[in-house]
Amino acid sequence: MNLLNIDNLHASIGDEKILNGFSLKINSGETHAIMGPNGSGKSTLSYVLSGKDDYNVTQGNILLKNENIIELSADERSKLGLFLAFQYPIELPGVTGMTFLRTIINSSRVAKGLPELEGIELVKIIREKATELNISQDMLKRFVNVGFSGGEKKRFEILQMSLLDPSIAVLDETDSGLDVDALRTVGSGVTNLKNKDKGMLVITHYQRLLDHIVPDFVHIMVKGKILESGGPDLAKIVEKEGYKRFIDAN
Amino acid sequence: MLINIKSSNSILDFCLPYKKSFSDLVWPNSKIETWKMTPLNKFINNKNNYKVESYYKTNVDNKVNILKEIDANNIQFLKSNFFKNSKMTDIILSNISSSFEVFLPDNFSSNYDINFSSIVESDIWASSVIVIKTGKNVKANIKFDYSLTSNSLCTPLILFDIDDGSNLSFGLNVINKDNSLKDANFISLIEGNINKHSNIDMVVTQQGVNMSRSDINMNLKNDFSSYNLTGIYFGRDKHHQDITACVNHLAQNTSSNQIVRGILDDSSVGVYQGGIKVAPKAQKTDGKQMSRALLLSKLAESNSKPELEIFADDVTCAHGATIGELDKDQFFYLLSRGISYNEARDILIKAYLSEILSEVQNEFLYDQLDYAINFWLDEFYSKVAA
Numbered sequence: 001m002n003l004l005n006i007d008n009l010h011a012s013i014g015d016e017k018i019l020n021g022f023s024l025k026i027n028s029g030e031t032h033a034i035m036g037p038n039g040s041g042k043s044t045l046s047y048v049l050s051g052k053d054d055y056n057v058t059q060g061n062i063l064l065k066n067e068n069i070i071e072l073s074a075d076e077r078s079k080l081g082l083f084l085a086f087q088y089p090i091e092l093p094g095v096t097g098m099t100f101l102r103t104i105i106n107s108s109r110v111a112k113g114l115p116e117l118e119g120i121e122l123v124k125i126i127r128e129k130a131t132e133l134n135i136s137q138d139m140l141k142r143f144v145n146v147g148f149s150g151g152e153k154k155r156f157e158i159l160q161m162s163l164l165d166p167s168i169a170v171l172d173e174t175d176s177g178l179d180v181d182a183l184r185t186v187g188s189g190v191t192n193l194k195n196k197d198k199g200m201l202v203i204t205h206y207q208r209l210l211d212h213i214v215p216d217f218v219h220i221m222v223k224g225k226i227l228e229s230g231g232p233d234l235a236k237i238v239e240k241e242g243y244k245r246f247i248d249a250n
Numbered sequence: 251m252l253i254n255i256k257s258s259n260s261i262l263d264f265c266l267p268y269k270k271s272f273s274d275l276v277w278p279n280s281k282i283e284t285w286k287m288t289p290l291n292k293f294i295n296n297k298n299n300y301k302v303e304s305y306y307k308t309n310v311d312n313k314v315n316i317l318k319e320i321d322a323n324n325i326q327f328l329k330s331n332f333f334k335n336s337k338m339t340d341i342i343l344s345n346i347s348s349s350f351e352v353f354l355p356d357n358f359s360s361n362y363d364i365n366f367s368s369i370v371e372s373d374i375w376a377s378s379v380i381v382i383k384t385g386k387n388v389k390a391n392i393k394f395d396y397s398l399t400s401n402s403l404c405t406p407l408i409l410f411d412i413d414d415g416s417n418l419s420f421g422l423n424v425i426n427k428d429n430s431l432k433d434a435n436f437i438s439l440i441e442g443n444i445n446k447h448s449n450i451d452m453v454v455t456q457q458g459v460n461m462s463r464s465d466i467n468m469n470l471k472n473d474f475s476s477y478n479l480t481g482i483y484f485g486r487d488k489h490h491q492d493i494t495a496c497v498n499h500l501a502q503n504t505s506s507n508q509i510v511r512g513i514l515d516d517s518s519v520g521v522y523q524g525g526i527k528v529a530p531k532a533q534k535t536d537g538k539q540m541s542r543a544l545l546l547s548k549l550a551e552s553n554s555k556p557e558l559e560i561f562a563d564d565v566t567c568a569h570g571a572t573i574g575e576l577d578k579d580q581f582f583y584l585l586s587r588g589i590s591y592n593e594a595r596d597i598l599i600k601a602y603l604s605e606i607l608s609e610v611q612n613e614f615l616y617d618q619l620d621y622a623i624n625f626w627l628d629e630f631y632s633k634v635a636a
Contacts, residue, residue, distance in 0.1 A: 050586050053578075078588035090583035094601025094608075103597065104587040111588060143601075160587065 001028045002066070003199040004168050009060035010224075011048045018044040020224035021060070026168065026199040033202045033210055035235060036221035037243045042203045043087060045221070046172040049201075050084040051077045065167060079111035081167030085157040085174055092144035097156065100144050101126050101163060108164050129162045133189050150177030151185070158189040169193070170201045175209035187212020207239035220246045253306045253366075257349040258319035261379065264329075268343040272300055272375070275344060278337045284465075287521040287553045288492040290338075293435055293461040300403060304347040304376030309365045316358075318351045320381055328381070332409050332441050338465065339439060342377050342407045349379040352392065356385035356413075363391040363614055368404070370396070370434075375403040382408065382442075388416040391614040395423045398434040398459050410442025412450060414472070419451045421618040425625060426458030434459040439467075446472035453615040455622035456491050457484035463492035463521075470497065470504035470532075480610055481510040482603075482619060484626040485518025485550065486633075495539075496525035499532040499565075506536075511606050512543040513599070514550035515630070524556040528565050535565040543573045544602050576602075592634070600627070 004026040011019040018041045026032055036042050048055045049062060051074035062069050069077050092100065105125070106116040117125070130140060133155045145153050154174055161169055171190065175183055190213050194200065202213055210218070210232065218234040219226045220243070227246050228234065238246075273296050278285035310317060320328075333339055352364070370376045382392060396404055412418055424436050436459050444450055456462040468477045483491035491514075497506040512520035526537040543552035554571035576598045584594035603623045610616045 052582050073591070074582060074585035075588050075590050075594075078586055084586050086583070086586075090579050092580055092583070092598075092601060094603070094605040095597060100597075103589060103593070107588045107590070107593070164588070 002026075003028050003064070004201070005061075005063040006049070007061045007063070009048065009062065010058045011044065011055050012058060013044070013055055018055075018224050019048060022221070022225050024219065024226065026201060028167075028199055029196040030217065031194060031200040031202065031213065031215045032217045032219065033204060033215035033235060034219050034221050034226075035204060035238055037247075038205075040221045041224040042221055043172055046084055046087075046170050046203055049170055050074055050082060078164070078166075079108070083161050083164055083166035083169045085154075085161055085169065085171045087173040087176055089145045089153045089157055091146045093146050095144050097140040097142060097144050098123070098126065101140070101160070104160060105163050126163065130159055132192070133159050133162070134185055135159055151179065151182030154178060154182065154186050155189065158186055158193075162189070162193055167197070168199045168201065170203065171213075172203045173205065174202070175204055175206060183208065184212060207235045210235045222247055251307065253308055253317060253348075253350060255317055255319050255350040257346060258321055260322040260325045261320045261346070261349050264325050265343045265346055268340050270344040272296065272298070272345070275341055276337065277341065282337065284494060284523065287523070287555070288461070288463050288490065290437070293490065294403065295433070298401065298403075298433070299373070300375035301373055302345045302347045302377065303374050304368060304370070304378050306348065306366050306368045306378075308367075309362070316353055318353050320349050320351050320379065324351060324381060324383075327411070328409060331411075331443060338437065339407065342379070342405045342439065345375065346377050346379055347375070351381040351383060354384040354388045354390050357387050358385065359389045360391065363393060365393050365395070367395040367397070370398045370402040370404045372399045372401050374399075375405070377405045378407065380406060380408045381411070382418075382420075383411045384413050384416045384418065386413045386415050388413070388418070391419045393421040393423070393614075393618065395425065396436060397426055398424070398431065398436060399428065400432045400434055402434050404436045405438070407439045408441075410440075410444070410450065410468075412442065412444045412448045414446040414448060416448045418449070419612050419614050421453045421455075421615055422464065423454075423618055423622060424456045424459060424462050425622060428458075431458065431460060436462040438464045440464065441467045443469045443471045444475040444477055447474045448472075449476045450478070451612055451615060452477070452479045453610070453618050454479065454481040454493060455483070455618060456493070457622065457626055459489070461490045463494065466493075466495040468497050468506075470499050470506065471501060473501045474503050475501065476505045478506065479508040479510070480606060480615065480619065481508070482606060482622060483510075483512045483520055484622070485512065485514040485520055486516050486629070487518065488516070489518045490521070491518065492521035492523075494521070494523040496527065497537065499526070499528045499535040499537060501532055503534045504532060504536075506538070508539040509606065509609055510541040511602070512541075512552060513546065513602065513626070514543060514552055515546040517547070517549040519550070520552040522552075522554045522556070522571065524569065524571075526558050526560075526567055526569065528560040528562050528567065530561040532562050533564040535562060535567065537565070537567045539569045541571045544599070545573065545575050546599070596631075599630070603627075
């Protein structure tokens with residue numbers, strides 16, 4: 001089943017055009033990786049997909065499970081099953097991790113037509129998933145992302161992803177700021193969430209993340225659009241030769 | 251029960267030179283630096299015909315004899331310490347309607363919170379002088395709650411004299427259950443001396459009246475004295491909220507921490523004026539002040555003026571003031587998790603407010619802040635729902 005269909009997407013911020021005819025289809029069960037040099041528009045793509053206000057879509061469509069989401073707000077997109085793991089997760093001083101997770105779980109359940117969960121049941125679910133990702137109970141008592149290390153922030157993103165169980169997950173440079181061990185934990189956390197019903201879009205600079213989250217397809221993005229697509233070997237070529245040959249060839 | 255202590259002849263005699271009719275009073279205007287951002291002559295109309303009257307209720311059982319009239323000895327002390335030449339002091343003394351002293355003797359340790367409340371009815375000006383005096387090694391919690399009515403004025407002057415080794419937790423709350431007050435104005439002057447190894451932890455909350463100002467001036471008079479203020483004001487409609495707080499470090503090894511937060515909706519205005527003054531001999535001073543104002547409306551306005559005046563060279567002082575709207579990136583983060591716009595806004599407002607709660611460890615003071623915050627949130631949500 002086609003989960004995400006991005007068709008000839010053009011987007012700008014202010015007068016600056018960033019996406020220039022980006023197209024990509026992701027079917028259920030598929031993991032796609034987008035690689036590209038700095039400034040190629042990778043993070044913009046993740047923000048445009050998730051509905052950040054600052055970006056102006058000037059042309060093209062984004063279909064999520066066959067529904068055009070261009071006009072939908074970020075919360076509506078999330079409720080339809082889109083999840084963005086932030087490159088730089090935002091600090092929420094005054095909001096404890098547990099309160100935040102309880103709120104997002106129940107918002108998501110209401111959107112799916114399920115009854116809200118209460119107290120102990122909710123805490124139990126959160127604790128189970130947190131333990132799987134090596135997230136301590138103490139971390140859940142702290143304000144969201146405040147004083148978290150790079151690894152803690154990324155694990156907390158993956159915990160949210162695991163609890164919300166999205167149809168399409170976009171991981172924006174999830175490897176940035178992670179040491180080797182943290183990368184392994186996050187990588188296996190994400191891999192455990194892969195299944196035949198879900199699609200993933202992994203945005204990264206480097207091959208190293210793709211050792212842990214093995215993609216089915218790799219796309220090279222330059223100047224706001226995909227220049228070349230291939231299998232996992234394409235990432236290895238990038239690792240060896242850099243992006244120059246793709247840029248020169250186009 | 252009602253406090254039935256009449257103003258003593260000593261204080262009435264003392265106030266006699268200040269006596270003036272309401273219409274002859276000259277209210278502080280914008281030409282006076284500390285009143286520039288809250289010129290009272292714009293808020294208080296001398297044509298109002300107030301009756302001068304005030305009463306306080308308390309839970310204090312006066313068998314313990316802690317409530318007294320302000321006697322001649324006290325007047326002498328007050329003269330030399332507090333009643334400096336200030337326009338607002340003169341105004342309060344021009345028409346006092348109640349005055350009393352809360353005296354907590356050496357080693358007093360209350361097993362209950364000492365509460366005072368005052369409701370100022372319509373067409374009333376309640377002007378009072380209250381002295382809170384402790385002996386040595388006192389530990390007590392004291393709270394004053396004020397509630398106003400349309401066309402009323404409340405001007406308490408509260409003076410502290412805290413002797414060595416004492417710890418006082420003090421709360422002052424201005425709160426109103428009536429949503430549609432007109433011409434309800436509150437101005438408090440709070441001054442005090444804190445002596446050796448003594449401490450005051452203070453909470454001030456302001457909301458619901460048209461104009462409210464707490465003007466606080468504390469002196470850390472002897473070594474190892476300390477003072478902490480947590481202030482919060484809430485503005486809506488065209489309300490004007492002002493917390494002006496200055497601490498004077500006059501001895502060595504003294505510390506202060508003043509944290510003030512505001513939340514301003516509609517066309518309301520918030521003012522924070524903060525001061526840390528460090529005298530030449532006040533070495534090893536540790537003074538901090540931090541203010542933040544959150545604007546929920548394009549028409550709301552906040553003015554901040556934090557100041558440091560340091561004449562000693564071995565001190566640690568910090569100050570900062572920020573004014574802003576709800577953070578766009580935080581909003582997007584919450585929305586991206588499927589939280590609706592309204593719910594995200596509520597979470598961020600609560601988060602902003604709960605941050606200040608996390609600064610207060612004292613349960614007596616925490617409860618007052620918590621009550622004021624929830625009171626405001628209830629009003630806010632009922633307005634949003636309407």
